[in-house]
Amino acid sequence: MCPDIMKFITGDQSEDESSNGHLLGLDDWSEETALSIAQGEGIELTDDHWEIIHSLREHYDEFGLTPNVRVLAKVLVKKLGPEKGSQKRLYALFPKGPSYQGCLIAGLPIPRDCLDMPG
Secondary structure (H helix, E strand, C coil): CCCCHHHHHHCCCCCCCCCCCCCCCHHHCCHHHHHHHHHHCCCCCCHHHHHHHHHHHHHHHHHCCCCCHHHHHHHHHHHHCCCCCCHHHHHHHCCCCHHHHHHHHHCCCCCCCCCCCCC
């Protein structure tokens, strides 16, 4: 279901309304919100998940965009090392896709060039 574009333009849309389920207000996100979204996704968040979620948010804060899965893996390899940044590990943590599902839980927009968005 598409959101009412005028609500989006005027800011009258609720914080959880978007065409893809992602939060529209980045400041509306909290760890409690993330826990709720993750539960809806069937994910019990561990320290490993939080590490990725916080890395996604830090990347967004620094660059103003969310990384696709390839960029995310490269960023995490640099930041956390090759084991923690591997795509295999990322997909194990976020089975519907690290950039799609990770950004959903992190309260961030889907990357424009998202490679793992469900069809």
